[in-house]
Amino acid sequence: QAQLVESGGGVVQPGRSLRLSCEASGFTFNTYGMHWVRQTPGKGLEWVAVITYDGSHEIYGDSVKGRFTISRDNSKNMLYLQMSSLRADDSAVYYCAKDTYESGSYPGGFDYWGQGTLVTVSS
Amino acid sequence: DIQMTQSPSSVSASVGDRVTITCRASQDVNSYVAWYQQKPGKAPKLLIYGASRLQSGVPSRFSGRRSGTDFTLSISSLQPEDFATYFCQQADTFPFTFGQGTNLEI
Numbered sequence: 001q002a003q004l005v006e007s008g009g010g011v012v013q014p015g016r017s018l019r020l021s022c023e024a025s026g027f028t029f030n031t032y033g034m035h036w037v038r039q040t041p042g043k044g045l046e047w048v049a050v051i052t053y054d055g056s057h058e059i060y061g062d063s064v065k066g067r068f069t070i071s072r073d074n075s076k077n078m079l080y081l082q083m084s085s086l087r088a089d090d091s092a093v094y095y096c097a098k099d100t101y102e103s104g105s106y107p108g109g110f111d112y113w114g115q116g117t118l119v120t121v122s123s
Numbered sequence: 124d125i126q127m128t129q130s131p132s133s134v135s136a137s138v139g140d141r142v143t144i145t146c147r148a149s150q151d152v153n154s155y156v157a158w159y160q161q162k163p164g165k166a167p168k169l170l171i172y173g174a175s176r177l178q179s180g181v182p183s184r185f186s187g188r189r190s191g192t193d194f195t196l197s198i199s200s201l202q203p204e205d206f207a208t209y210f211c212q213q214a215d216t217f218p219f220t221f222g223q224g225t226n227l228e229i
Contacts, residue, residue, distance in 0.1 A: 035219075045167070045210055045221040061218045062124075095166055100178075107214035108173060109157030113166035 002027040002112040004096050009117030012086055022079040022096030022114055030054070030074035033099040035110060036081045038092035038119075048094070049081065053103050064090075086121045093118050125149050125213050129222025136227065140201045144225045146211035148192040155215035158187055158196045161224075162207045171196060172214075201227075 008020040022034070036048040049060045049070040058070050069082040079096050093116040100108030126149035136142050146156065154174035159167035169178045171187035174194055184199040198205055206229055211222040 044223050045212075047212075047217075047219040047221070050217070050219075059217045100169065100172055106173070107155040108176070109159075109169050109212060109214055110167075111169045111172075111178065113168075116166055 002098060004098065004112055004114035006094065006096055006114040006117040009094065009119045011120045011122060013123050014087060014121055016086055017082070017084040018086060018119060020081040020083065020094055020096075020117060020119070022081075024077045024079065024096075024098070027098070027112075028102075029072075029077040031102045033104045034070075034072060034079045035097045035099070036068075036070060036079075037095045037097055037110070037113075038090075039095065039116070040092045043092075046092070051079070053099075083119070086119075088121050091119060091121045124218055125152060125216055125220050127211050127213055127220050127222040129211055129225055131225060132223065133226040133228065135229065136201055137229065138201050138203060142198045142201060142227060144196045144209055144211075144227075146194045146196075146222045148194070148213055151192060152213040152215035154189050155213060156187070156189070156194045157212045157214055158185075158194075159210045159212065160205075160207045161210065167210060170209075198227075 003025045005023045012018045035050045051070045067085045071080045095116045096114045097110035098112040100111040128147045156174045158171040161167045174189040175187045188195045209225045
């Protein structure tokens with residue numbers, strides 16, 4: 001059974017940085033693309049970023065492009081989200097999520113999600 | 124970005140009812156639409172992918188359908204555990220986008 005556990009959330013001042021981590025277990029991590037998705041009561045679910053199974057490609061949502069960096073360490077089964085120049089509207093619950101199909105072979109949504117980690121950007 | 128317009132935003136129903144939720148994509152997304160169920164304080168759970176493919180372990184009372192750029196999630200006979208919020212998602216084109224959600228309540 002796959003499991004994803006996020007950590008690293010907290011309260012941070014505007015303009016500062018924060019790094020989220022996601023520890024994966026129960027599946028062959030290095031064969032699946034991984035995503036970050038965030039959720040707020042007001043804006044609902046917002047896809048943030050994806051990284052390919054091998055870390056060779058990354059794609060970002062427009063609202064975080066140039067400020068956030070997704071990365072992974074397949075030797076440690078870890079996914080990361082480095083967030084910089086944080087703004088109040090980045091406040092959300094951040095989830096890591098796993099592609100349903102290996103190597104992105106079929107866009108089948110996300111079959112496993114972490115429990116989420118809350119990021120609050122406030123002075 | 125592709126907009127996923129989900130309706131209704133909320134629906135009241137009873138155990139045993141049949142309920143249908145709709146998402147309309149602003150452009151062609153092929154059949155790359157997923158549906159999720161979310162309960163308070165929990166992460167979304169994948170129900171349907173590829174518009175109509177039932178995720179493993181999901182009860183067969185859940186079904187999905189595509190008609191052009193319109194996608195529907197149906198629950199054939201509501202059970203008490205089905206009362207939750209449901210989201211659609213297009214997985215055809217980055218950035219992936221979600222519908223606004225449908226709150227299914229008693």
